[in-house]
Amino acid sequence: MKPESIRVIQEEHGTIAAIAKSLGMMIERGPRDDLPGYFEVVGAMLFYIDEFPERLHHPKETELLFPKVAQRVPEIAKLIGQLDKEHTRGEFAIGDLQYLLKAWELLGPTRREAFEVAAKHHLQFYMEHIRLEETEIIPAAMRVLDAGDWEEVDAAFASNVDPLNGKYPRDPIYDRLFTRIVMRAPAPIGLG
């Protein structure tokens, strides 16, 4: 049976990938005739990525799961080091994207391309990050961690406290925000 911590990580990857995909589609499609709607929806998507994966998902990986895997599989420690760095880099990159979107909104279309190029680049980087975790780290973890390890990691996932918001476990506020974004995004990206 799949450990609870892995189930949580994979479920979160699914949510992140769904938002990333919608964001990519929004950027591909462009604002069309609804610029305010575009800024609102794209801004909410970026906020979601900043708030949920950057602050809740990555810390669980970097602090709770990765160190155990690196300890048991020295060959993978280098890749884990890279992914940890990407967690830090991602946090800054998402802040930059929020800034670039604001610049377009407030300064006009001359700032559009900078946002679009940076956003596409970041989405690519992000999906590759998740792919490496899914294809390299999770299989390695499943191979080398024993029942005792999983008990420890699962317990930490369930109870460890994040100083930022008081918990690691997923809060329903994120699901509500996710639903709001999907409702507001234009069809066929969302239901709006």
Ligand SMILES: [Fe+2]
């Ligand atoms: Fe990650």
Ligand SMILES: [Fe+2]
């Ligand atoms: Fe991840």
